[in-house]
Structure formats: structure tokens, C-alpha cells
Amino acid sequence: MIIAVDGPAAAGKGTIARALAQHFGFHFLDTGALYRMVGLAAIRAGGEPITTAAAIAAALSLDPSRFADSDLRTEKVGAAASIVAVIPEVRAALLEFQRSFAKKPPGAVLDGRDIGTVVCPDAHAKLFITASAEVRAKRRQMELGSADFEAVLADILARDERDSKRTTAPLVAAKDAVTLDTSGMDIASAVAAAIAAVEARRTP
Ligand code: CDP
Numbered sequence: 001m002i003i004a005v006d007g008p009a010a011a012g013k014g015t016i017a018r019a020l021a022q023h024f025g026f027h028f029l030d031t032g033a034l035y036r037m038v039g040l041a042a043i044r045a046g047g048e049p050i051t052t053a054a055a056i057a058a059a060l061s062l063d064p065s066r067f068a069d070s071d072l073r074t075e076k077v078g079a080a081a082s083i084v085a086v087i088p089e090v091r092a093a094l095l096e097f098q099r100s101f102a103k104k105p106p107g108a109v110l111d112g113r114d115i116g117t118v119v120c121p122d123a124h125a126k127l128f129i130t131a132s133a134e135v136r137a138k139r140r141q142m143e144l145g146s147a148d149f150e151a152v153l154a155d156i157l158a159r160d161e162r163d164s165k166r167t168t169a170p171l172v173a174a175k176d177a178v179t180l181d182t183s184g185m186d187i188a189s190a191v192a193a194a195i196a197a198v199e200a201r202r203t204p
Contacts, residue, residue, distance in 0.1 A: 001026070001107035003198055004116035007129035008171060009078065009159050010136035010143070012182045012190055016129055017111035019191040020198060027104045031112035031119070032081060034094050036072045038062060039080025055084040059093035075144060075155050082159045085113075088168045095119065113163055116174035125201035127194055128173035131183040133157055 003026065005017040014030060021028035038058045039050065046054030071077060084090050091114075098119045102108045110119065116126035131139075137153035144152065163171040173179055178197040182190040 001125075001202070002102045002120050002123040003107070003109040004120050004123035004126040004174070004177075005109060005111040005129060005194075006113055006115050006117070006127070006171070006173070006177070008136065008163065009156050010140040011129045011131045012139070012187070013111045013129045015187055016127070016180075016182075016190055016194045017109045019187075020194055021109040023191075023195055024107060024109075024198070026107035026109050027101065029098065029101045029108065029110045031094075031098055031110055031115065032078075033072060034062065034064060034097070035081035035085045035090075036077050037064070037069070038090055038094070039082075039084045040069065040071060040077050042084055043077075043080055050080060050083055052087055052089075055087050056089045056093070059084070059087075059090040062093070064097055073143075075140070075152065079155060079159065082162045086162065086166045086168070091118075091168055113171045114169035116177050117172060118169045121174070125198040126174045126177035127197060128177040128179045129190075129194075130179060130181050133160065135183045 003020055005013050007013045018028055038055060041058035042050045042054040045058060098110060102110055102120050116123055133153060133156055137149060137156050140156060141149055141152045180190065180193055180197065
């Protein structure tokens with residue numbers, strides 16, 4: 001079984017996707033981390049602004065098993081990820097790894113932007129997790145321990161814009177996705193709602 005969890009930055013996808021994987025005993029892949037790794041590698045190899053050539057080279061030589069890098073979760077690397085994510089060759093280079101991960105038995109949960117639309121259009125359950133930009137910025141501010149709310153909000157809005165407007169695999173809810181607005185929900189109720197939505201799609 002494949003569960004696709006998509007949505008904008010800091011909507012709660014990662015937390016919900018991890019909880020779903022744990023609940024159902026499935027594998028979990030944070031696909032944003034792949035784009036973050038490519039963004040970070042491109043900066044390290046070629047500096048800034050990131051060039052298309054450096055991003056493509058980084059995507060083609062990516063080793064997703066070297067996953068842990070504490071720099072990956074910074075907002076700077078999040079922005080770099082959304083810049084390299086616009087490049088079709090980068091997306092193509094990461095596609096095969098994501099698709100074969102999704103086939104792992106007994107099941108997999110993938111979170112990202114285009115899982116239900118491009119990576120796994122046949123996923124058994126698709127969730128689109130969203131929340132207002134202000135709520136998402138507050139959550140990201142707490143996650144980062146950063147004091148500047150306006151700067152975090154501006155970063156989130158810039159990333160929303162870039163992710164939604166790109167031509168290849170833009171951020172959009174799949175037609176058959178269940179949308180969950182977590183603006184007024186705490187983690188426990190968002191996870192419970194997500195589990196209920198997946199259960200409803202589960203083949204008996
Ligand atoms: O955790 P957060 O939602 O802030 O970001 P992320 O999921 O780590 O993704 C970072 C960036 O990678 C996003 O802003 C997207 O531009 C890009 N991304 C993508 O294009 N497709 C995916 N499947 C996952 C991430």
C-alpha cells in the first residue's frame with residue numbers, strides 16, 4: 001500500500017506522514033530531504049546563486065543513504081531546495097529512487113509536493129495537508145527557534161509561490177486527495193484525522 005502526503009511548507013506533512021508510517025508499520029520517505037540534499041550539495045559545489053548545471057550534477061550524483069546532515073532543515077536550505085526543485089532534470093533524476101522506495105513491502109508513506117500527482121499517481125490513499133500561511137510560519141518559527149516571524153513568513157510565502165507556479169510538477173492537490181486543513185488542529189487531532197482518512201481508503 002502506498003500513502004501519498006503532499007502539501008505546502010510547514011503544514012504538518014512530515015509529522016503526519018511519520019505518524020502514519022508508524023501506525024501502519026510502513027516505510028517512510030521524506031522526499032523534501034532529497035531536494036534539500038541536492039540544494040545543499042549544489043551550494044557546496046558551486047556557491048550561490050545556484051546554477052542549473054551545479055544542481056543537475058548534484059542530483060545525478062546524489063546518494064540518498066548519506067541522509068543525516070544537520071544543515072538540511074535550515075530555511076536557507078529549504079529555499080535552495082525549492083530553487084533546484086524547479087529544474088526538470090533534477091526532478092527526473094530523483095524520480096526512480098522515490099518510485100522504487102514506494103514499492104517496498106508491506107507499504108510506504110511518502111511526503112512531498114508531487115507524490116499523489118506525479119511520483120505515485122496510483123497511490124491507494126492521498127492526503128493534501130494544508131494550513132494558513134500565518135499558522136505555518138508560527139510552526140516553522142518554533143521549529144527553527146528563530147525570533148523573526150516576518151522573515152519566516154516571507155520565506156514561506158516565497159516558497160509557496162515558487163512551488164505552486166513552476167511548470168514541472170507544481171504543488172497542487174491530486175483530484176482524488178483528501179484535503180486536511182490543520183490550522184486549528186493540534187498534532188494528535190491532525191494525526192487522528194489522517195489515520196481515519198487512510199482507513200476509509202484502505203481496501204478490505
Ligand atoms: O518541510 P518543508 O515542507 O518546509 O519542506 P520540504 O518538504 O523539506 O521541501 C523543501 C522543498 O523541496 C519544497 O519547498 C519544494 O520546492 C521541494 N520539494 C519538491 O519540489 N517536491 C517534493 N516531492 C518535495 C519537496
